[in-house]
Amino acid sequence: MAKTILDLDKLVADGSLSAEDANRLKGLGEPSNRIGVFINLFCILGALAVAAGVVALEPSPAIGLLLALVALGGGAALYFTTGKDWRVLAHGLVIMGCVGLVGWMAWQAEETWPDGMGWVVHLFAFMIFTGAAVIFRQPFLAALSPLALGALVGSGTAYWHASYGIFVREATLSILLFSAVAGWLYWLRNRLDEAWQGITTVAARVSFFMVNFAFWVGSLWGDWIGEMWAAPDRWWGASQEWREHAIFIHEGIFSIGWLAFLVACIWLGTRDHRRFLANTAVVFLAIHAYTQLFETLGAAPWTLVIAGLSMVGVAAGVARFDAWQKARAA
Numbered sequence: 001m002a003k004t005i006l007d008l009d010k011l012v013a014d015g016s017l018s019a020e021d022a023n024r025l026k027g028l029g030e031p032s033n034r035i036g037v038f039i040n041l042f043c044i045l046g047a048l049a050v051a052a053g054v055v056a057l058e059p060s061p062a063i064g065l066l067l068a069l070v071a072l073g074g075g076a077a078l079y080f081t082t083g084k085d086w087r088v089l090a091h092g093l094v095i096m097g098c099v100g101l102v103g104w105m106a107w108q109a110e111e112t113w114p115d116g117m118g119w120v121v122h123l124f125a126f127m128i129f130t131g132a133a134v135i136f137r138q139p140f141l142a143a144l145s146p147l148a149l150g151a152l153v154g155s156g157t158a159y160w161h162a163s164y165g166i167f168v169r170e171a172t173l174s175i176l177l178f179s180a181v182a183g184w185l186y187w188l189r190n191r192l193d194e195a196w197q198g199i200t201t202v203a204a205r206v207s208f209f210m211v212n213f214a215f216w217v218g219s220l221w222g223d224w225i226g227e228m229w230a231a232p233d234r235w236w237g238a239s240q241e242w243r244e245h246a247i248f249i250h251e252g253i254f255s256i257g258w259l260a261f262l263v264a265c266i267w268l269g270t271r272d273h274r275r276f277l278a279n280t281a282v283v284f285l286a287i288h289a290y291t292q293l294f295e296t297l298g299a300a301p302w303t304l305v306i307a308g309l310s311m312v313g314v315a316a317g318v319a320r321f322d323a324w325q326k327a328r329a330a
Contacts, residue, residue: 072097218254
């Protein structure tokens with residue numbers, strides 16, 4: 001559903017629109033629902049506070065599971081029995097319920113399951129997020145679905161003091177998997193009803209990000225094919241022994257492949273007026289260039305000068321590139 005924003009007062013002042021037509025368009029516009037949104041948000045914050053307090057008073061998997069089921073059930077009831085006025089609250093409760101269920105499963109796995117069963121949690125998360133995204137047409141859960149799928153093949157994030165990082169243990173597999181997923185979702189989007197296109201687009205775009213993250217990691221360290229499963233928790237010496245007979249894809253291959261992939265995305269994006277694809281590819285192309293600059297030349301003072309000037313040039317180039325795309329699409 002296409003939406004157009006018009007400044008009616010300016011159009012009337014410029015003489016492009018009569019006052020009568022402006023009033024008629026105002027009557028046809030969607031009514032403001034700011035108060036309803038605030039009410040919904042306060043209900044969500046209240047529910048979060050109650051849930052956090054109950055879990056803090058009685059920290060147990062059973063309490064967490066009960067709260068997750070109550071939130072999911074309440075969100076489903078609001079979604080299917082009320083109108084748009086309570087839709088924000090419904091979505092908020094559904095998200096709380098789904099995340100709570102996944103958290104409960106992870107808690108159970110940590111406390112009672114044997115080592116090596118973490119993949120079950122990731123599979124459960126993928127199924128919950130995907131199913132709820134489809135049933136409730138929830139974009140946020142649609143974004144979490146590819147992330148859960150990525151965890152199944154060794155991708156994720158990590159946090160330690162004042163630092164945050166990403167990791168991709170199987171770069172080649174992740175590139176192949178998420179390229180196929182993103183391509184299939186983009187193909188499927190044009191064949192679905194308009195109501196389903198939003199969540200499909202979100203999932204496809206997150207998958208596209210996953211492809212680029214895998215290329216990024218591969219361009220730095222290469223990839224030992226299958227190491228996640230063949231040598232998951234081996235001590236260093238055993239891992240090195242396994243690597244002597246394993247297939248290794250050099251980081252240079254990832255660097256060249258990523259460059260070719262991004263150039264192809266920019267070409268497709270500009271040809272078909274897909275601004276997200278083209279603009280995102282340009283951003284990752286800048287990241288790729290910036291990364292390889294420091295990897296090749298190191299953090300010398302003159303390297304910093306070159307990198308800084310390059311980034312200013314890239315920023316100006318991206319702005320002009322985006323303006324050119326807008327003019328071309330008009």
